Structure formats: C-alpha cells, structure tokens
Amino acid sequence: MTSRLEPFSFARRIPSTPSIGSSTVTKPDHIHLSFGFAAPHLFPIEQLSASAADAVTQHGRKALQYSGAPGPGKILQWIQERSLVHGIRADLNQILVTYGSTQGIDLATRILVDPGDHVWVESPSFFSALQSFRAAEAVVTSFPIDEDGVRVDLIENALVEAKRDGRPIPKLLYTMPTYHNPGGVTLSIERRKRLVQLAEAYNFFILEDDAYSELNFTGNQYPPLYTLFPERVIYLNTFSKIIGPGLRLGWVIADQQVIQKVRLLNLGGSIGVFTQEILAQLIDNFAFQNHVDALSAHYRKQRDVMAEALREHFGEHVSFHLPEGGFYIWLRFADHVNTSEWVQDAASRGVSFVEGKSFFADPEGYHYARLCFSYVSEEQIVRGVKLLADSYFSYIGREAVRSS
C-alpha cells in the first residue's frame, strides 16, 4: 500500500536481545549438551497415550470448553498433595496453574514490579527470568553464587547499605535455591533461613523457582523457602522436568492476596484445559513417586558419567560443583578463557553447549559454560565431552600461540 512508511516507536519494554531459547542454533546430529531438556525416553508415553484417549472419550466436550471437565480441579489437588511431600501446605485457592514456570515468573514480575523498580538476581541466573525482568523495565542487580548457593551475606550487605544510603530496596529477589540452573548448586539451610529473615526485615518478595526439586540425587532434603515465609515467597514449579515440557504446565503457590492479583493479570482466564484433562487422567493412575525415583536414578548416573568424562578430558582445566540434583554441570575455566570464542568451533565438531555469558544480566561470565547431562545418552556424554575438550585445547593452543 505504501512505499514511504514512517518509522514506528515500539514500547521501550521490549528486550533488545532474544533469550537463549530462541537464538541457539543446533543441528539434529549434534550432541546436544546445550539442551536443558528431559530425557525423551523417560516420558510416560504409554500411560499418556491411554490418558489422552480416555480424557477425550470421557470428557471430550467439556475438556474442549473453557472451564474443562474435572481435570483442572484434579490437578490442583494433585499439586496440593504433592507439595505436602516437600513440606508445603497450601489451600487450593493459593495454587494457580500456569503455562510452565516461565509464565509464572512473568506474571509474578508483572504484579510486583513497575518500570524502574529493582529486582535482585543470582549470577548466573535463568535466562528466561532475566528476559522477564528486562521486559518489566526492572533495574537488575546480580549477586554471585558459590558452592552453597547465592551469597546471602552479600545480599545482606547490599540491603544494609541501600537502607543506609536511601537507595531502593528490591521489590523482588529471584532465586533457584535447589539444583540451580545453571550453577548446579543448592542453597544451604542456614542461608535459606537468613534470606527469608532479610525478606521480612526489608519487606521484599522472594520468587522461588523450584523447577528441578523432584530430581534429587542424594536424598538430602532442603526446605523450600516458601515453607519458611509463605507471606513473602512466591513458589514456582513445573511439570516440564517430571512429565514433559511439551505440556507447558506449571504452577504458582503463594499468599492468597498474591494469587488474586495474578488472576487479574492472567488475561483470558483458563489455561489450556484440554491439556489439563489429559494430564489429570495420567496422574490419576500413575505411580508418580516411582517415576521420579527412576528419573533421579537415571540422571544421577548421567551426572556421574559426565563428571568422570570431564575429569578425564579436562583435568585441572575446569572446576565444577557436583550437583545434588537437576540437569546441569556448570564449568568454570581459567579467567582468560572466553567460551563464546570457541562455541562455534565446538559446534563444527558436533557438540553444543551454552556459553556462560548467556546466564548473566551484565556482560560477564565468559569463562563459564553450561553442560546438560539430561537429554543425551551416556555414550553421547562421553563422546561429547571428548569433542568439547578437543575444541577447548585447540582454542587454548591458538591462544598460547597468539600470546607468544
């Protein structure tokens, strides 16, 4: 219609860079140490197939209506009961089903954060969460993690200083305390207690992302932050790691006041009730504890294979924390190593990983890399780590030449 279209100024809130999920290019024949995906062969396909047919046959018309059949109610009850295993007591009206925990992060951010408000995060942190905070025009400040999770002492210092200097207290602190993505670390019980004390003393919300908590390799139990301070912790979890990410179903547990506000934003009401009907049929007749036990045993073995391969092929060139659960090993290289400089070379050798910088709000983290042991086979882990080492040593060889 027109050849001279005027430029249009889009909203400032749009992040300028895509989150990693939409930018990583990989090929089908790669060994995907980059994919933070569950192992497909552990999906409960047979049960799900039967459940899908049952759900449609028994509740088809209602399942296709906005409000669904009994499914959404059954799922809430399942979440309520399963949460008790982790020490979380919640009324049904404190639970809200979301499109994966990513939507939970986005909704929580939108109810808490106005443009210019402060959000504190861990460094490294989950890239989709960082993207939500950018989209909310939050000012993001990062706090490092160590072997025991985020450095709560540094958070405390920053709060003390902010209050003393009249600078803003965060509205929200986002943390993944258990089996951190990508760090693989778990927040100690002592730090958990201190963190919620700080949330109370300084009146901010904690957004607790517990996506990996069912994948427990050690039997050690850590209380969810929510159980320590339900009034100011918004708890997020998801079926993505335990049933299948394609369902895109997660949940939020929070104070009723918070849930009411999220409902106001959760435009259009019901989350895909059709999928909920199918999932409800599945969990109704499903030995869930056996399933997660099997998942945990499998992933623990994968973790051990990866850790051994890393020690064998990288020796002293990397350090990492052996995760107590979850999907990831977070590699630390020497400070002068820049993983972004050889990620393409690694890809050309047939192995993918995620560059450290993707997990930081600020330009940093170049000497880290995230490997995921969940999606690939043991054989691929061994071969992938070998290829990765080839790429790395080729890179530092070139580095050595360059600096000589």
Next chain:
Amino acid sequence: MTSRLEPFSFARRIPSTPSIGSSTVTKPDHIHLSFGFAAPHLFPIEQLSASAADAVTQHGRKALQYSGAPGPGKILQWIQERSLVHGIRADLNQILVTYGSTQGIDLATRILVDPGDHVWVESPSFFSALQSFRAAEAVVTSFPIDEDGVRVDLIENALVEAKRDGRPIPKLLYTMPTYHNPGGVTLSIERRKRLVQLAEAYNFFILEDDAYSELNFTGNQYPPLYTLFPERVIYLNTFSKIIGPGLRLGWVIADQQVIQKVRLLNLGGSIGVFTQEILAQLIDNFAFQNHVDALSAHYRKQRDVMAEALREHFGEHVSFHLPEGGFYIWLRFADHVNTSEWVQDAASRGVSFVEGKSFFADPEGYHYARLCFSYVSEEQIVRGVKLLADSYFSYIGREAVRSS
C-alpha cells in the same frame, strides 16, 4: 512466621477489577445466555479423540518435548492456507501461534504500548482486551459503534484535533471489525478503507481481532483490515470458536518486524506443543470447510430463534442489530434502564446475561445487555428470553412505581 507484616506496594499496572471472565457467577442449571462459548455438541470430538491417540502414539516423545514433532509446523501451514481463503497472504515467519487470541492481544499491547501511551478502542469492546490495555497502563479512549461498525468519522475528527492541538496520537487502535463482540455489527467496506488510510496518515497500529470471522451467516465477504494495510495491522484469530476453546490456541499474523518483537516477549519459547500435535492430527484429516459451514448454519438458526423470541417478548422495549455472524445479540434498552439493577433478579429466575457496563472502558453502557445464542439450545433460548422479559418487566414495573 510474623504477626506484623509490613504492607507491600504491588505494581501499579495491575488492574483493580477482574475481567468479566473471572467474576461472573452462574449456576449449572441456569440458562447461560451470558456464556460466549461455542456449542459443545458441535465440537469434533470423535475426530479429536482419534487425533489425540494418534498424536501420542506416533509422535508421543517428540510431542512432549519443547519443540514438538511435525505438529507446530503443520499448524502454521494450515493457518497460512486458510488465511488465503480470507484474502490474507502471509509468509510462515509472519505467523505466530499463541495461547488463544487473548494472549495475542496482550503480547501486541506489550510490544506497542508504554505506560501513558494512548490506546483507542470501540465502545463497547471485548473486556479481556480492555484488561490488557489497563495492565499496560495505557490511556484508553473509546469511540462508539453503530450499525456499520465503529464510527470512523469520529476517529478521524479526533485524530485531526489531536494533531492540531499537539495531543497524543494512539499507538494502537483495537477493533473487532467483523461480527463484533458484543455489538454484533460489522464494519462497512468503506469504513475499513478509511480506517487503514488513517492508520497510515497518523502512523498507528490497528489490532484486528477476527475471532468470529469463520461464523458467516450471510455469505457476505468483508476484507480483513490486514489485507488493506499489512504493514500496520496486527491480525488475531483463534481456534476457540471453530474447534474448541479448551485448546487455547490462536494466532497472530503481522509484519515480520512485529512478529520478531513479539517473539522477544513470548518468554519461554514454545506454546504448548502437545496440544498443537493433537490439533495438527485433527486438521490434517478434517473437512474444515464443511465443519464451519455446519457451525454457521447452526448458529444462524439460533440467532433467528433468539431474535424472534426477543421481538415476541420485548416488543418495542429493546432494539438490536441482527448480526451477520458470530455469537451475540446486543440489546439496547431505553436510556433510563440499568441492566446491572436486574441482572441478579434474572439470575434468581434462572437466566444469565452480561451487563452492558462490562464492555466499556468508562462507566457507561448501563442500558445495554449482551445475549449469546451459541452455547444454549433453541429451547433454552426461547425459555431464557421469556425469563429475561419477566425479569425486565418486573424491574420496570418497580421503576414505574418508584417514579410515580
């Protein structure tokens, strides 16, 4: 943990009132003239049941992975081909699948609108859209509709005056040009042409909500605004009215630049690919044109039954436009009638409708009511309209007594 919790100031952007979808209370035995839902008995349940089983059996593991199996790709192609029927030519990278068109509205708003920006809407308008604009902290201005859709002449005057006086031009104009919810009217071809000329001259985006366009009772064709100005129209549609709302799948068609920006906000990447696999199986083997022809014939009959019942029971007490498609008849009562004052009485008699005021950004529209003829049976329509008339005449009888 605490008995003296400090108050917390949530984000300003949270709307203070719920959208109608979450606040209307109805009972199962009511005649639901309030529900803007598709008729459940017209859902393609048998085909969907087979598709669900096939999708899981054939593609189960991949369907449960983030990216899915062939489903998401097939759906994009189906949308592309079906859009051609309506004159819309779009490349695959101009199409984005969303969680219903409500998410499409929300995403489009978030990429276009900063707090304080202006959004122009029709009065009446779709309540979930109004909720999105409030959540984006937009300044909302309304323009009335008549029999030929929104009053584009008034929009033009307002643009001329705004430019002359140095006041803001809208970033976005939201319209449902075809089979308007709740107004039932359709924007004339002449007005369509003028509206896109204005969008070009004043450089704003049109958000075109085309949710009902397949439900065509007359055979009359109206070009989607998108076809007239693809650079500045964001087109939304949904499977909710034609397959089933429980799927919560819709789509956006827009300029590639717009789609890229939406992708940046569409946090967490893939929309529930599991549901997409099932839907893809369905539409692969589905006589879609026959299906929408049957839907349209059925809803046209329902509309006629409702219109006749309204004339019989209300006579000169209401006026309405006979819709050429869609789900709704929009009743106008005398100016002194306030439908909010007898909606409860109607409920107590067993019939629900939606009060006019729910569809307006400002406090107005009290003498309107929305009736939906899609969800209920013919017998229920006849009985429901009779009960509604009983309630209304009881109300105006009391009014007459009150004013005498």
